[in-house]
Amino acid sequence: MTPLQNPASNPLIKVESLCKIYSLDSGAAGNGNGNGNGNGNRNGTVNSQVLFDVSLSIHRGEFVAIMGHSGSGKSTLMNILGCLDTPTSGHYWLDGSDIASLSDDELACVRNRNIGFVFQGFNLLKRMTALDNVATPLLYAGVNRSDSRKRAQALLHQTGLGKFAAYQPNQLSGGQQQRVAISRALVNNPQLILADEPTGNLDTQTSREIMEIFQQLNREHGITIVLVTHEDDIAACTGRLIRLQDGRVVHDAEVPA
Amino acid sequence: MSLLAIIGEALRALRLNRLRTGLTMLGMIIGVAAVVLMLAIGQGAQTMVNQAISSMGSNLLIVVPGATSSGALRSGSGAVQTLTMSDAQAIASLPSVKATAPLITGTAQLNYGANNWSTVVTGVTPDYFEVREWAAESGALFTEADVRSATRIAMLGQLTARNLFGDEDPTGKMVRIKNSPFLIAGVLAVKGQSLDGRDQDDAVFIPITTGQRQIFGNQFPGTIRFLMAQAESAEMMEEAEAEMNQLLRQRHRVAEGMENDFTVRNMAALTAVATGAAKVMSIMLGAIASVSLLVGGIGIMNIMLVSVTERTREIGIRMAIGANRRAILLQFLLEALVICILGGLAGIAIGIGGAWAVSEAVGMVVVITFGTVVLAFAFASGVGIFFGFYPARKAAALKPVEALRYE
């Protein structure tokens, strides 16, 4: 049983007045980037607000790109959407459930079943084979080992890595590692894929191949995808563009086909 | 996620990080093996001393000729020959003394057929065997009658019997001591090592009169080498010592203010010293072992802490793909447990093997007690589990983003 089971009419993602404030020791707060609003306070910490009153809704089947300057809060927003981090204030409903009301275990379950997260730095488990990396979320979902290996093998095949199942991350190229990470994100059939600069470490050709995988997943499997990118032609592959600037949404519109 | 899957995950993690697993286990192995070995040797030494003490006989006092200041037990005793058989009889009649055993000793060659063996020949009275609490294993002890008539009769120690007779039973056979034929009355039970490390079974005993007259020729008639006296009880040791001193001064006509021409040694005091020394050695070995255990523990701690960064990120990744706290804690706890149990068992095996090798190589008694094994195992496991598990617990309490960003 997953914590999320609400009528399909709700938006898949709904956030309202989301704020995120980081507290830093004043010594560590250089504030050199200039766009964090630093506020010193008496007990020696500096609060820096990164997200200001962000509200948006994303519906099932959408393919959304988030753009913005470095430091504008894109990763911060993605981490909150991915239940890897919590907002300082504001609300987040995923599939109609208020994330704030879920326990730690329920959040782990949501990350396991409902969301597939793809990182810029891949974040694969070292020294484990591609196959084991892809199969691990299934183990946490309670699937037995032989079934999970079968399913992992099928996904590696689907992302074009069938031959690399026994390779360890350090034996794979960046593009191949990202495909392993995408396979891992897909292994529990999530409704939502969140990808934070998935092509940030890859060359143009490899980026295009990765984007083709995402487009296919969105078009043929109806998976909702939110991805962060700095590149216009990557954003052009998606259906909707959200722009962040200094922690605020400054643009939200469909991408002309 | 099932327990089985988590166990599998823990074992896989250990297998995939062979170096880390190996180094941590090494810390366990060294620490545990050192403790087991050192304590085995220390306790072995204590046991050996205790055995030697109990083999001596209980409530013993020894009287040697010569003053305390002019010579020690053996070196001084040859020169002065002031103790006599009648001294021994007089001491035996003291109320605090149960029995006395005068004796004379020397070395001589024994022959049986083609075999010969040089050993210590001791002339004694039957009371000697009573004082030493030493029974015959085969045959029978010689008697007062044999002493009175200076019979050529002998009791063999186990080692002497084996060396001369092999598997044969010596009882009733004839052996030549300094070329005089002696009838073997019997073989004494095993006695083992004495406090000074001599094998007490390498000996032969004959009636003291036979020794005086026939084996150790130029002896003043009636003088003895030294005598053993057994007090009536442990509480009467000091009383016996005082009475013996007084009696012998009288008998030897030692003037007031003059030094004794004999020395009474209270063996209880000697055994206390020996026991104390063995205890000190045991404690010292224990201290060395504790240091090894500490070093092993620090080794385990270092390896565990050095890998904290990597493992914190790993925990972050695992949380990001859906592991809950319980699954992560269980995995890390199991990893630490497996390392500690395998390393601990290997350490125990190596410690016991080492103790066995030591006992084989230098003939030392080693004693391995359940307590030392459990102690070493528990300490090393405690360290291993704490430093394997505690950082994981901290990491699992972080938000996934924080664990992923940890440096």
Ligand SMILES: Nc1ncnc2c1ncn2[C@@H]1O[C@H](COP(=O)(O)OP(=O)(O)OP(=O)(O)O)[C@@H](O)[C@H]1O
């Ligand atoms: N853990 C943190 N503690 C304090 N400040 C943080 C933390 N993480 C991010 N920030 C700050 O939040 C701001 C936004 O960071 P974020 O990573 O969301 O930017 P981004 O839009 O993803 O940038 P980039 O395009 O470079 O990845 C930055 O100013 C950063 O310094």
Ligand SMILES: [Mg+2]
């Ligand atoms: Mg970012």
